[in-house]
Amino acid sequence: MNTTAILALIRTDIRLYFADRRAVIVGVLVPILIAAFFGYVFGGTGRNDDAGKIAIAVVDEDQSSVSRAITADLTADKLLQVSALERAAARDQVKAGKQSAAAVFPKGFGEQTTRALFSGLDKPQVELLVDPTQTTGARVVEGLLAQYSMQEISKEAFTGAYGRRAIDDYLADLDQQEQTTTRADLETLLRAARKLSDERDTTTVGGPGSSARREFGLSIPYTVAASEVTARDTTPYNGYAHSFAGMAVQFILFAGIDAGVLLLLTRQRGIWQRLRSAPLRRGEFILARALATTLISLFQFTLIYLAAALVFKVRIEGSWPGFIGLGLALCLLNAAFGLMLATLGRSAPTTRGFASMATLLLVMIGGAWVPAFVFPRWLQNASLYAPTRWAVDGLDGATWRGLPFNSALLPIIVLIGSAAVCLAVAIWRFRWEE
Amino acid sequence: MLQVQKLSKRYGDRLAVNAISFAIAAGETVGLLGPNGAGKTTAIAMISGIARPDGGVVSLDGVRVTQDANELKRRVGLVPQDLALYDELSAWANLQLFGGLYGLGAEQLRQRADDALALVGLAGRRHERVKTFSGGMKRRLNIAGALLHDPDLILLDEPTVGVDPQSRNAIFDNLEELKRRGKTLLYTTHYMEEAERLCDRVLILDHGQLLADDSVAHLMQQYQGLEAAFMQLTGRALRDEAQA
Numbered sequence: 244m245n246t247t248a249i250l251a252l253i254r255t256d257i258r259l260y261f262a263d264r265r266a267v268i269v270g271v272l273v274p275i276l277i278a279a280f281f282g283y284v285f286g287g288t289g290r291n292d293d294a295g296k297i298a299i300a301v302v303d304e305d306q307s308s309v310s311r312a313i314t315a316d317l318t319a320d321k322l323l324q325v326s327a328l329e330r331a332a333a334r335d336q337v338k339a340g341k342q343s344a345a346a347v348f349p350k351g352f353g354e355q356t357t358r359a360l361f362s363g364l365d366k367p368q369v370e371l372l373v374d375p376t377q378t379t380g381a382r383v384v385e386g387l388l389a390q391y392s393m394q395e396i397s398k399e400a401f402t403g404a405y406g407r408r409a410i411d412d413y414l415a416d417l418d419q420q421e422q423t424t425t426r427a428d429l430e431t432l433l434r435a436a437r438k439l440s441d442e443r444d445t446t447t448v449g450g451p452g453s454s455a456r457r458e459f460g461l462s463i464p465y466t467v468a469a470s471e472v473t474a475r476d477t478t479p480y481n482g483y484a485h486s487f488a489g490m491a492v493q494f495i496l497f498a499g500i501d502a503g504v505l506l507l508l509t510r511q512r513g514i515w516q517r518l519r520s521a522p523l524r525r526g527e528f529i530l531a532r533a534l535a536t537t538l539i540s541l542f543q544f545t546l547i548y549l550a551a552a553l554v555f556k557v558r559i560e561g562s563w564p565g566f567i568g569l570g571l572a573l574c575l576l577n578a579a580f581g582l583m584l585a586t587l588g589r590s591a592p593t594t595r596g597f598a599s600m601a602t603l604l605l606v607m608i609g610g611a612w613v614p615a616f617v618f619p620r621w622l623q624n625a626s627l628y629a630p631t632r633w634a635v636d637g638l639d640g641a642t643w644r645g646l647p648f649n650s651a652l653l654p655i656i657v658l659i660g661s662a663a664v665c666l667a668v669a670i671w672r673f674r675w676e677e
Numbered sequence: 678m679l680q681v682q683k684l685s686k687r688y689g690d691r692l693a694v695n696a697i698s699f700a701i702a703a704g705e706t707v708g709l710l711g712p713n714g715a716g717k718t719t720a721i722a723m724i725s726g727i728a729r730p731d732g733g734v735v736s737l738d739g740v741r742v743t744q745d746a747n748e749l750k751r752r753v754g755l756v757p758q759d760l761a762l763y764d765e766l767s768a769w770a771n772l773q774l775f776g777g778l779y780g781l782g783a784e785q786l787r788q789r790a791d792d793a794l795a796l797v798g799l800a801g802r803r804h805e806r807v808k809t810f811s812g813g814m815k816r817r818l819n820i821a822g823a824l825l826h827d828p829d830l831i832l833l834d835e836p837t838v839g840v841d842p843q844s845r846n847a848i849f850d851n852l853e854e855l856k857r858r859g860k861t862l863l864y865t866t867h868y869m870e871e872a873e874r875l876c877d878r879v880l881i882l883d884h885g886q887l888l889a890d891d892s893v894a895h896l897m898q899q900y901q902g903l904e905a906a907f908m909q910l911t912g913r914a915l916r917d918e919a920q921a
Contacts, residue, residue, distance in 0.1 A: 245778075245780055247777050247780045247781070247782070248777055248778045248779075248780060250777065251773065251774050251776070251777020251778060252774070252777070252778075254773070254774075254777070255763070255766070255770070255773075255774045258766055258770055259763060259765055259766065262765040262766060262806075263765065512759060512760075512761070513757040513758070513759030513760050513761035513762070513819075514761045514762065514763065515761075516722075516725075516727055516755065516757040516759070516761060517755065517757060517761035517775065517778075517822065517823075518778065519726075519727040520725045520726060520727055520750060520753070520755040520757075521750060521775075521778035521779060522746075522747035522748075522750040522751050522778070522779065522780070523778055524747075
């Protein structure tokens with residue numbers, strides 16, 4: 244094997260890469276900037292109380308103790324950012340995408356809901372204006388609204404003025420009805436409720452949100468203790484870890500496209516004749532190209548993760564050998580991908596365009612931009628056929644998930660297997676003789 | 678030294694080189710002349726081992742290309758018609774690559790590169806990027822790239838194309854120096870005056886066929902000049918087809 248020639252080719256490829264300093268800077272800086280943006284959007288280095296809150300508007304046309312209490316509960320919820328607005332303004336803001344939804348409590352809401360709780364009749368309608376692009380947020384709002392409404396309406400029914408009036412009216416209705424065992428039981432129940440209400444009169448004991456109100460009413464009979472399951476209990480989730488994994492994968496594949504296009508251009512220049520006239524074998528040339536691209540990709544990968552570690556506090560919480568193995572496998576895949584492109588492509592512009600489109604598609608379905616769990620189930624399953632998904636998942640595992648080497652092994656095998664397929668196509672299609 | 682026997686190459690329906698045969702002795706400088714599309718570049722490509730012949734044999738001191746192409750390639754230096762240089766790299770970095778391809782070690786490469794750069798008058802520009810060079814300087818560096826492994830046979834495919842008279846003159850000086858050093862040169866060109874100045878013998882090729890193989894002196898005597906010989910043998914029809 245002509246190792247001197249292989250080394251000379253590798254050295255030249257690396258020199259050519261560094262000769263275009265602007266491209267080097269862009270190739271490293273752009274993924275860092277994009278990863279920083281996505282990382283910040285997905286939570287940054289810790290939980291920011293304002294980050295991720297769902298913006299909603301509340302239009303209280305009722306101004307009853309019930310509607311005010313529900314508004315107070317919604318405002319106190321850590322998932323929501325509540326603005327009190329007029330109906331027209333609320334509609335405009337939802338339309339403009341500034342609010343995910345707007346809840347409108349109509350006039351008479353408090354009294355009607357309290358009566359409807361006993362009678363089941365004449366239910367008032369709460370209007371929920373929803374931004375169709377933010378349906379997930381709107382569903383959350385719908386759930387919270389139901390929770391807080393049941394809580395406050397039931398409190399009002401058993402401790403408030405509306406509740407007492409509703410019980411009195413219901414008892415008066417019962418007096419008109421025929422005497423039955425059921426009527427007698429219902430009357431006993433309502434009179435007991437009335438007595439309780441008198442004893443706990445919230446209109447005198449306390450207003451909305453008072454401790455007296457809190458003792459009554461229906462509420463969820465359990466509490467939820469949510470905790471982030473990351474590498475260590477003391478380590479909060481770092482949103483940058485995922486975004487850097489995604490962008491490293493994307494931009495390293497872009498470097499593979501550059502390597503492929505460079506090879507295509509080389510074939511069209513006199514330098515190709517010089518290479519072909521030298522005592523160099525086909526295999527030696529392919530090996531040199533693959534090694535050079537792998538080394539360049541490793542340089543890029545290292546710089547991207549160095550920035551992630553130094554600036555964005557991304558840590559290898561899992562297996563270091565796993566992380567290194569994933570980096571190497573990804574760079575090998577990139578080199579093989581570049582070689583395959585060079586052998587399949589006809590012209591540099593067409594190849595670059597087609598390969599960029601394919602790469603973007605691969606990284607999108609690989610979860611590099613948006614985590615794969617937001618995809619429909621069929622797409623999640625389909626994405627398992629994309630090596631990019633394995634690369635991103637593997638890097639997530641080695642960083643913030645803190646998984647052991649065993650967890651990195653399958654992604655490494657998939658990446659190396661994909662590299663082998665690309666390399667096989669490249670070797671099959673590579674035209675050395677003319 | 679170089680023996681070419683019944684060498685043929687076909688591209689689709691077109692016979693680019695049609696069973697040409699000739700021999701070149703060691704130390705000889707031979708011009709391969711022909712109009713555009715005559716088959717000169719294809720012939721050079723087959724002799725240098727780049728293109729595989731459809732028929733015929735190329736051998737160097739009895740060693741056939743098909744027997745050991747790499748052994749033959751180590752003894753041949755090619756100066757392609759298209760500039761075989763990386764513009765983004767320095768002259769020195771280009772030469773390091775070309776020397777490396779022939780397995781030259783660091784010290785040997787440094788000496789050979791120094792000699793080659795001195796020969797073509799670029800010793801003072803070694804660390805400058807090729808893209809800053811003039812057309813003539815690039816052509817000279819293109820020649821230097823073929824000399825690093827000290828080949829016995831140098832194939833030059835139109836080495837003066839697109840350069841000014843001063844650079845052309847400098848290239849002639851370089852080639853004459855190589856000739857003085859005993860190198861064997863096979864040189865393709867359109868320019869008759871180049872062949873008159875440099876060559877001991879010329880081969881005239883057209884439509885893939887060898888029309889003449891004679892000494893410059895004899896052709897000039899027979900046809901009252903080399904250009905007259907060329908025009909008489911190849912005709913006056915325009916050659917607008919792609920070069921092969």
